[in-house]
Amino acid sequence: MSRSGRDPGERLKTAKKRTVSSARWLTRQLNDPYVKQAKADGYRSRAAYKLAELDDRFALLKGAKRVVDLGIAPGGWSQVVRQRAPAAKVVGIDLLPTEPIEGVTIFEMDFMADEAPAALEGALDGPPDLVISDMAANTVGHKQTDHLRTMGLVETAVDFAITTLEPGGAFVAKVFAGGTDQALLTILKKNFTTVKHAKPPASRKGSSEWYVIAQGFKGR
Numbered sequence: 495m496s497r498s499g500r501d502p503g504e505r506l507k508t509a510k511k512r513t514v515s516s517a518r519w520l521t522r523q524l525n526d527p528y529v530k531q532a533k534a535d536g537y538r539s540r541a542a543y544k545l546a547e548l549d550d551r552f553a554l555l556k557g558a559k560r561v562v563d564l565g566i567a568p569g570g571w572s573q574v575v576r577q578r579a580p581a582a583k584v585v586g587i588d589l590l591p592t593e594p595i596e597g598v599t600i601f602e603m604d605f606m607a608d609e610a611p612a613a614l615e616g617a618l619d620g621p622p623d624l625v626i627s628d629m630a631a632n633t634v635g636h637k638q639t640d641h642l643r644t645m646g647l648v649e650t651a652v653d654f655a656i657t658t659l660e661p662g663g664a665f666v667a668k669v670f671a672g673g674t675d676q677a678l679l680t681i682l683k684k685n686f687t688t689v690k691h692a693k694p695p696a697s698r699k700g701s702s703e704w705y706v707i708a709q710g711f712k713g714r
Contacts, residue, residue: 528696532570538593541628542570543696544705545666546578551692552707554664555579560622562614562658564605564651564667565629567592575626585617605629605647611654621660627651627667630703644668645675648706652678656685661713670702682708 528540537543549555558579563572566586572595575584586592587601587610594600599617603610615621629651631643648667655665665686682689687710697703 537570537573538568539570540696542574544628544694545571545574545626547694547696548666548692548705548707549574549578551694552664552690552709554624554626554666554707554709555582558582558624560584560618560620560660561624561626562586562618562622562654563598564625564627564654565647566598566600569593569595569598571626571628572598583618585614587614605654606650611658614654615658621658621663623660623663625651625655625659625663625665627665630668644670645678649678652681655708656681656711656714659711661711663711664707664709665711666705666707669704669706679706682706685712686710687712 528543532538532540532542535542545554555561555575555578558575559582561575561579561582561584563575563584563586565588566572567588567590569586569592572584572586575582576595576597580597583599584595584597585599585601587603587605589602589604591602592600601610601613601617603613627648629644629647631647648669651667652665655663659665665682669691679689686708689706689708691704691706693704
């Protein structure tokens with residue numbers, strides 16, 4: 495047995511016939527304490543802890559009544575919302591299929607589609623007081639292109655938030671190294687009382703992801 499308690503032969507068999515990158519990913523997953531904890535806690539992904547840690551720091555879910563989860567799959571963030579704000583109405587959207595979550599309305603559709611915002615708003619009894627987004631564009635391997643594609647999603651999420659949020663509401667979205675683009679940051683600062691960037695402990699150290707947290711929506 496190895497010092498980690500895992501049979502190294504088992505690891506090698508598991509990685510057999512995989513590409514080097516996928517073998518590394520699998521090994522990293524097997525050794526990731528957040529992955530193990532997620533299984534123990536019943537969360538669908540380690541990403542659940544990112545929202546939990548952001549909530550611990552910024553009290554995002556305190557008093558939340560209506561929440562929109564953009565890029566909901568596989569559902570870890572909505573699980574945290576349901577756990578910490580059980581009375582809140584929650585609606586999520588993703589291109590990928592998402593297993594049902596009790597108390598959550600899920601749309602399997604493209605958030606960028608023209609009809610998406612109306613579908614999300616229609617599923618709530620009123621304007622959301624929290625919009626959360628863990629969306630990221632599929633990567634193509636070109637750093638600048640990947641950044642631009644993801645920022646395009648963030649821009650659309652920001653537009654949705656400032657169009658639908660009730661006064662005092664909050665917005666959280668994944669961005670990458672360098673934080674939010676200056677033009678977008680200007681829009682957020684114009685529409686929210688406070689705008690901050692944070693990297694929760696659950697984000698892998700080698701990851702370039704950060705989150706922008708905008709609170710105190712000023713209203714339209």
